[in-house]
Amino acid sequence: MTQTDFPTTASPDGGAHSGHHGERKFRDYFTFNPDHKVIGLQYLVTSFVFYILGGVLATAIRTELATPASDFVSPDTYNGLLTLHGTIMIFLWIVPAGAGLANYLIPLMIGAKDMAFPKLNALAFWMIPPGGLMLIASFFLETPKAGWTSYPPLSLVSGQVGEGIWIMSILVLGTSSILGAINFVVTILKMRIPTMPMNKMPLFCWAMLATAALILVGTPVLAGALILLAFDLFAGTAFFNPSGGGNPVVYQHMFWFYSHPAVYIMVLPLFGTISEVLPVHARKPIFGYQAIAYSSLAISFLGLIVWAHHMFTSGTPAWLRMFFMIATMVIAVPTGIKIFGWLATVWGGKISLNSAMLFGLGFIAVFVIGGISGVMLASVPFDIHVHDTYFVVAHMHYVLFGGSVFGIYAGIYHWYPKMTGRMMNEPLGRIHFVLTFIGMNLTFLPMHELGLLGMNRRVAMYDPRFADLNVLCTAGSYLLAISTLPFLFNAIWSVFKGKPAGDNPWRALTMEWQTTSPPAIENFEGVPVLKTGPYDYGLERNGSQPGLASSDTPALSGGSPT
Amino acid sequence: MQGSTINSADAALGYESAATAGHEEHPDLRIFGLICFFFAEAMIFAGLFLAYVTFRAVAPVWPPEGTPERELLLPGINTIILISSSFVIHNAEGAIKKNDVNGLKLWFGLTALMGAIFLAGQLYEYNHLEFGLKTNLYASTFYVLTGFHGLHVFFGLLLILAVLWRSRKPGHYSSEHHFGVEAAELYWHFVDVIWIILFVLLYLL
Numbered sequence: 001m002t003q004t005d006f007p008t009t010a011s012p013d014g015g016a017h018s019g020h021h022g023e024r025k026f027r028d029y030f031t032f033n034p035d036h037k038v039i040g041l042q043y044l045v046t047s048f049v050f051y052i053l054g055g056v057l058a059t060a061i062r063t064e065l066a067t068p069a070s071d072f073v074s075p076d077t078y079n080g081l082l083t084l085h086g087t088i089m090i091f092l093w094i095v096p097a098g099a100g101l102a103n104y105l106i107p108l109m110i111g112a113k114d115m116a117f118p119k120l121n122a123l124a125f126w127m128i129p130p131g132g133l134m135l136i137a138s139f140f141l142e143t144p145k146a147g148w149t150s151y152p153p154l155s156l157v158s159g160q161v162g163e164g165i166w167i168m169s170i171l172v173l174g175t176s177s178i179l180g181a182i183n184f185v186v187t188i189l190k191m192r193i194p195t196m197p198m199n200k201m202p203l204f205c206w207a208m209l210a211t212a213a214l215i216l217v218g219t220p221v222l223a224g225a226l227i228l229l230a231f232d233l234f235a236g237t238a239f240f241n242p243s244g245g246g247n248p249v250v251y252q253h254m255f256w257f258y259s260h261p262a263v264y265i266m267v268l269p270l271f272g273t274i275s276e277v278l279p280v281h282a283r284k285p286i287f288g289y290q291a292i293a294y295s296s297l298a299i300s301f302l303g304l305i306v307w308a309h310h311m312f313t314s315g316t317p318a319w320l321r322m323f324f325m326i327a328t329m330v331i332a333v334p335t336g337i338k339i340f341g342w343l344a345t346v347w348g349g350k351i352s353l354n355s356a357m358l359f360g361l362g363f364i365a366v367f368v369i370g371g372i373s374g375v376m377l378a379s380v381p382f383d384i385h386v387h388d389t390y391f392v393v394a395h396m397h398y399v400l401f402g403g404s405v406f407g408i409y410a411g412i413y414h415w416y417p418k419m420t421g422r423m424m425n426e427p428l429g430r431i432h433f434v435l436t437f438i439g440m441n442l443t444f445l446p447m448h449e450l451g452l453l454g455m456n457r458r459v460a461m462y463d464p465r466f467a468d469l470n471v472l473c474t475a476g477s478y479l480l481a482i483s484t485l486p487f488l489f490n491a492i493w494s495v496f497k498g499k500p501a502g503d504n505p506w507r508a509l510t511m512e513w514q515t516t517s518p519p520a521i522e523n524f525e526g527v528p529v530l531k532t533g534p535y536d537y538g539l540e541r542n543g544s545q546p547g548l549a550s551s552d553t554p555a556l557s558g559g560s561p562t
Numbered sequence: 563m564q565g566s567t568i569n570s571a572d573a574a575l576g577y578e579s580a581a582t583a584g585h586e587e588h589p590d591l592r593i594f595g596l597i598c599f600f601f602a603e604a605m606i607f608a609g610l611f612l613a614y615v616t617f618r619a620v621a622p623v624w625p626p627e628g629t630p631e632r633e634l635l636l637p638g639i640n641t642i643i644l645i646s647s648s649f650v651i652h653n654a655e656g657a658i659k660k661n662d663v664n665g666l667k668l669w670f671g672l673t674a675l676m677g678a679i680f681l682a683g684q685l686y687e688y689n690h691l692e693f694g695l696k697t698n699l700y701a702s703t704f705y706v707l708t709g710f711h712g713l714h715v716f717f718g719l720l721l722i723l724a725v726l727w728r729s730r731k732p733g734h735y736s737s738e739h740h741f742g743v744e745a746a747e748l749y750w751h752f753v754d755v756i757w758i759i760l761f762v763l764l765y766l767l
Contacts (some may be wrong), residue, residue: 117595178602187595190591221606224607236695239699254612
């Protein structure tokens with residue numbers, strides 16, 4: 001292997017030499033292709049299709065809730081909508097979208113040619129469409145009605161066929177997630193170029209390492225719970241059925257042992273994304289690299305020992321509740337470290353408020369709100385007060401919509417030029433951000449109030465005194481649905497008509513920008529060499545900088561605060 | 563498992579696999595991936611074990627009243643056979659490292675035989691137990707846990723037979739290239755360790 005320099009980039013003719021060899025054909029994206037870049041895009045596009053589907057279900061739910069009576073859909077259908085919305089958004093949108101970004105980026109970021117096990121990677125992706133189709137099929141055959149948590153004994157009486165297909169589909173999607181995680185762990189730990197030690201790795205890789213660890217620990221336990229649940233459903237056992245001597249709380253423990261860490265499985269990749277987006281668009285080195293890297297690991301460890309805070313009202317003994325309450329509150333510390341690190345990174349930087357940066361900053365704003373309501377919910381007395389009310393719904397959507405969806409959008413706006421070789425349209429992106437930001441707050445902010453007033457979640461009918469705020473939420477949800485349209489148009493239009501991006505339009509320093517856009521099939525010519533840290537913006541460097549034409553250097557140093 | 567076929571399939575797809583290059587640089591890549599996989603598998607068992615422990619801890623009497631006594635002789639013999647098979651299969655790696663394919667066949671064949679005896683013993687036990695899957699919570703966990711483990715033994719057996727089948731071709735496994743042998747062997751040890759925990763948990767405690 002020869003050690004070659006980075007290919008020179010930022011040529012004046014834009015993307016003229018981008019990807020002329022190794023260009024992918026359109027039909028490659030519909031095949032079992034082991035190239036991590038193809039797989040990454042397959043993940044992203046597939047999960048976005050499911051996002052739209054989950055969003056349509058959400059709009060239907062909000063339409064039902066626009067009036068206090070149950071008049072839009074039947075209560076049974078409502079339960080089905082609720083179940084499908086939760087399941088799709090979690091298992092078919094946020095988790096695979098994070099995996100999609102990671103699949104595309106990690107080999108590029110660490111200078112590898114591909115993931116450690118390319119075919120296993122393709123297999124992991126190709127489990128998603130059948131898993132998703134099974135879930136949709138369950139809706140039409142016999143809708144599962146027990147919510148995405150599928151608590152027994154409710155799930156045992158809600159219908160064998162629908163519930164059974166639901167279980168099967170989660171097992172398929174979970175297996176896909178585990179296979180992906182094995183690949184990430186091995187790739188990140190073993191496939192880095194020799195010049196990249198762990199402490200020079202981009203923070204996105206650290207975040208994915210922590211995520212993959214969580215998947216390997218948590219997801220199998222959910223599989224165990226679902227296997228037992230399937231026996232209860234089909235073989236007449238009574239593991240979780242109190243009428244047969246079983247114990248439904250054991251299911252809750254096993255379920256939340258996965259599903260609490262799952263919120264970090266969903267949000268950690270986006271923490272990593274934000275750590276990549278902010279320094280580039282603020283032209284400043286990341287503040288507290290090590291603290292942010294290790295806080296990912298701390299979050300994944302703490303995330304594994306706090307599951308029972310979902311069960312404060314399930315008859316958990318008081319001493320145990322104390323432990324879970326304190327452990328949950330402690331998670332705010334590593335999360336706070338990250339947030340202050342990001343704020344300090346942006347502070348005094350030369351910020352360009354493009355779409356990626358707007359979503360990055362929006363991410364911080366809404367995630368902090370979700371984080372604070374999370375600390376509130378961690379305290380047992382408050383949790384008992386608002387348990388199963390819309391306060392929980394508000395918290396969860398601030399974290400998962402605010403955290404995950406804003407993060408995914410930030411990542412897509414940031415890496416779109418790398419993936420396609422073309423820029424996205426900026427004005428459209430800003431319109432998208434403004435609509436999304438307003439829509440999201442309009443939808444979910446009033447839910448805090450609704451919860452404190454005592455409106456129950458999971459039911460189609462409610463007391464008419466909650467009607468006004470609900471109209472507000474429903475209006476917000478329509479705005480949120482509409483806000484997706486400029487993005488959708490932008491993403492599709494820009495593939496064909498977007499401005500050629502060149503190889504490194506943001507003049508970023510991480511490794512993925514040091515190759516052509518879109519990258520050639522083997523990513524790099526030879527083995528690239530790490531010449532500078534990923535976030536060394538505005539630092540003195542001798543000689544030319546990797547990936548930067550010399551004319552770009554003054555603009556780069558201009559970001560230096562000192 | 564996946565590495566040995568990677569070249570031909572990737573060539574068919576017109577794709578020069580980067581992982582092949584990766585494997586040359588890091589020979590332990592696939593073993594590491596395998597260990598991650600075992601870890602995930604172990605977590606399924608850990609979840610099921612902890613569910614059993616919780617059922618047991620919460621129940622007033624354990625096993626629930628009316629559960630017939632379990633016979634220890636047959637499962638005890640079965641356990642000894644399975645544990646010894648781990649020592650038997652261990653010799654196979656030593657043999658293939660000396661390019662002794664006949665030794666590999668001998669040790670893998672013996673292990674396959676012992677595994678088959680274990681499975682037969684388990685089925686015999688199932689047929690003669692005086693409780694069924696639905697009798698009570700103990701019986702349900704007993705069958706699901708031992709059955710799930712038995713399924714893993716079965717897959718291990720298939721893996722061993724696959725290696726045996728491939729070792730017919732001279733030079734398929736050598737002192738340099740024997741990932742398949744190593745994978746099957748590691749898997750077998752893994753299944754063995756799980757059984758020891760299972761045996762202590764379900765029969766002895």
